[in-house]
Amino acid sequence: MITTHGISSDLAQLRELPIGLFDSGVGGMTVLNAMRRLLPNESFLYLGDTARMPYGTKSVETVRRYSLQIAELLVSRGIKLLVVACNTATAAALPALREAFPGLGIIGAVEPGARAACRATKSGRIAVIATSSTIRGRAYENAILSILPNAELSTLACPLFVSMAEDGLLEGPLAEGLAARYLDQIFRIPREQGLDTPDTLVLACTHFPLLRGAISRVAGSGVTLVDSANNTAREAKALLESSHLARSAGRSAGMQLCPGSVRFLTTDDVPRFTRLGELFLGIPIAPCAVELVEL
Amino acid sequence: MITTHGISSDLAQLRELPIGLFDSGVGGMTVLNAMRRLLPNESFLYLGDTARMPYGTKSVETVRRYSLQIAELLVSRGIKLLVVACNTATAAALPALREAFPGLGIIGAVEPGARAACRATKSGRIAVIATSSTIRGRAYENAILSILPNAELSTLACPLFVSMAEDGLLEGPLAEGLAARYLDQIFRIPREQGLDTPDTLVLACTHFPLLRGAISRVAGSGVTLVDSANNTAREAKALLESSHLARSAGRSAGMQLCPGSVRFLTTDDVPRFTRLGELFLGIPIAPCAVELVEL
Numbered sequence: 001m002i003t004t005h006g007i008s009s010d011l012a013q014l015r016e017l018p019i020g021l022f023d024s025g026v027g028g029m030t031v032l033n034a035m036r037r038l039l040p041n042e043s044f045l046y047l048g049d050t051a052r053m054p055y056g057t058k059s060v061e062t063v064r065r066y067s068l069q070i071a072e073l074l075v076s077r078g079i080k081l082l083v084v085a086c087n088t089a090t091a092a093a094l095p096a097l098r099e100a101f102p103g104l105g106i107i108g109a110v111e112p113g114a115r116a117a118c119r120a121t122k123s124g125r126i127a128v129i130a131t132s133s134t135i136r137g138r139a140y141e142n143a144i145l146s147i148l149p150n151a152e153l154s155t156l157a158c159p160l161f162v163s164m165a166e167d168g169l170l171e172g173p174l175a176e177g178l179a180a181r182y183l184d185q186i187f188r189i190p191r192e193q194g195l196d197t198p199d200t201l202v203l204a205c206t207h208f209p210l211l212r213g214a215i216s217r218v219a220g221s222g223v224t225l226v227d228s229a230n231n232t233a234r235e236a237k238a239l240l241e242s243s244h245l246a247r248s249a250g251r252s253a254g255m256q257l258c259p260g261s262v263r264f265l266t267t268d269d270v271p272r273f274t275r276l277g278e279l280f281l282g283i284p285i286a287p288c289a290v291e292l293v294e295l
Numbered sequence: 296m297i298t299t300h301g302i303s304s305d306l307a308q309l310r311e312l313p314i315g316l317f318d319s320g321v322g323g324m325t326v327l328n329a330m331r332r333l334l335p336n337e338s339f340l341y342l343g344d345t346a347r348m349p350y351g352t353k354s355v356e357t358v359r360r361y362s363l364q365i366a367e368l369l370v371s372r373g374i375k376l377l378v379v380a381c382n383t384a385t386a387a388a389l390p391a392l393r394e395a396f397p398g399l400g401i402i403g404a405v406e407p408g409a410r411a412a413c414r415a416t417k418s419g420r421i422a423v424i425a426t427s428s429t430i431r432g433r434a435y436e437n438a439i440l441s442i443l444p445n446a447e448l449s450t451l452a453c454p455l456f457v458s459m460a461e462d463g464l465l466e467g468p469l470a471e472g473l474a475a476r477y478l479d480q481i482f483r484i485p486r487e488q489g490l491d492t493p494d495t496l497v498l499a500c501t502h503f504p505l506l507r508g509a510i511s512r513v514a515g516s517g518v519t520l521v522d523s524a525n526n527t528a529r530e531a532k533a534l535l536e537s538s539h540l541a542r543s544a545g546r547s548a549g550m551q552l553c554p555g556s557v558r559f560l561t562t563d564d565v566p567r568f569t570r571l572g573e574l575f576l577g578i579p580i581a582p583c584a585v586e587l588v589e590l
Contacts, residue, residue, distance in 0.1 A: 051353065054349075058346065058563070059346075059563070132567075159458060159461070159462055160455075160458050160459065160462050160464065162458070163454060163455050163457070163458035164455065166454070167454055167455050169455065169473075169476070173472070174469070174472045174473060174476060177468070177469045177472065178464075178469060178473075181464070181469060268353070268354070272427075
């Protein structure tokens with residue numbers, strides 16, 4: 001259990017611990033990526049529950065139970081902050097996680113993206129694209145409307161984007177063609193009819209930032225893309241700093257884990273996890289950095 | 296337990312039972328579809344284990360355990376034949392199922408497709424496309440090579456085809472563009488280099504028959520498409536007839552289930568199952584025909 005009110009030697013020890021992240025699979029690595037860029041002095045412990053993915057088709061109770069199991073494991077390994085790098089798990093389990101681990105800072109994937117969208121929009125017209133499960137669960141809609149009650153929301157499930165990202169189909173005419181198949185109904189077609197269209201588009205799935213280029217070209221240059229990964233990383237940074245848990249560049253002598261290093265845990269199929277992880281992370285993953293765990 | 300050596304009144308009762316099919320989700324409905332066309336006098340009991348799908352990422356032991364649970368449930372409801380309408384489950388569990396239910400006729404999805412490909416090929420060059428898990432498991436490769444040891448096999452995982460089928464992206468330039476992204480390396484590119492290419496292409500995933508048009512146009516007119524769904528249905532018909540379990544058109548008086556009727560069981564999310572099922576089956580599914588079961 002982590003407390004920011006401990007004596008200073010405890011705080012110094014805590015500060016050296018990695019930041020824990022989890023996702024049903026590799027999608028949360030876009031959050032990890034954003035965090036590595038924003039917090040270059042930190043180390044990370046990432047769990048992808050690939051044996052039980054996808055979470056999107058499971059009941060809320062099941063996803064909550066899985067999330068609590070994973071948090072238990074990460075906390076037992078020693079982490080100073082927990083980032084739920086998965087929209088489904090955030091929607092299902094964030095309050096339960098905060099209740100189960102009251103001293104631990106916990107950041108979810110939904111609210112940072114919703115807050116950033118509300119800051120970005122000028123017209124109040126916001127589009128949200130995500131997996132079918134996230135769209136059906138209305139977590140982003142609720143989070144946005146609690147900040148901007150008059151926001152005009154367009155929400156759309158883009159399930160193919162997940163497999164496109166996992167298959168490495170990120171740009172080019174095919175990727176843009178597929179993006180247009182979903183997004184034209186929100187942007188191009190209403191625009192051609194002289195109707196108002198959203199000025200802000202939330203990429204509300206951890207896979208979607210990989211398709212940012214294609215999505216942006218199809219949505220049009222006037223549309224601000226809000227990336228839940230980047231905004232989750234920003235809120236994690238702010239929480240670390242306000243709780244004096246951020247590592248500083250100079251204090252490297254006692255570190256057990258190098259700045260920027262990541263330890264991966266996966267529940268199934270290490271080679272597939274490593275291969276997909278490299279695509280999402282954009283850097284090679286050493287086989288020895290990936291550990292198979294049972295949950 | 297079903298026996299073909301029972302007294303004739305037992306056989307008559309057995310004959311009236313539905314044919315059981317199962318899959319991890321809705322993909323097996325392409326097999327159901329083929330069976331409904333080929334066996335219009337039969338009724339069907341279809342289980343889609345959507346709560347635990349996909350099977351492709353799970354260990355062989357787990358998929359075997361799930362398959363045995365499902366078969367137990369279907370047998371307890373009363374079926375006269377079991378069709379494993381899922382490539383992963385067939386590869387993982389067919390021998391275990393035959394051992395657990397020795398009196399029951401059981402048809403898997405792999406061997407009928409492999410046999411049909413060996414009958415169709417003239418050159419002995421056969422291409423197999425499937426999900427990553429089926430390709431990795433080499434079930435089709437082994438089945439084909441046991442019949443045609445000198446066959447020249449090209450195998451390729453086409454994971455996006457599954458989500459395309461589930462998203463209704465079945466034809467048109469985008470579907471063909473995606474098909475070409477996978478298939479050009481087997482057909483167009485070697486052909487342009489003057490190399491020999493396969494004359495037979497096995498659609499070794501229950502989802503792929505939905506994309507038959509796009510796949511066929513990209514593979515080229517000289518390529519015979521072998522559909523594991525149709526061939527599984529054909530072998531099921533042959534087994535029913537040889538064991539005198541086929542319903543005849545005239546004998547409808549004592550039937551509990553109408554010819555062509557299907558009862559669906561799903562382990563999660565009835566609305567999603569119904570919506571996707573209609574896409575795969577090509578006919579409406581009445582909500583009252585779908586029952587949520589726990590496994």
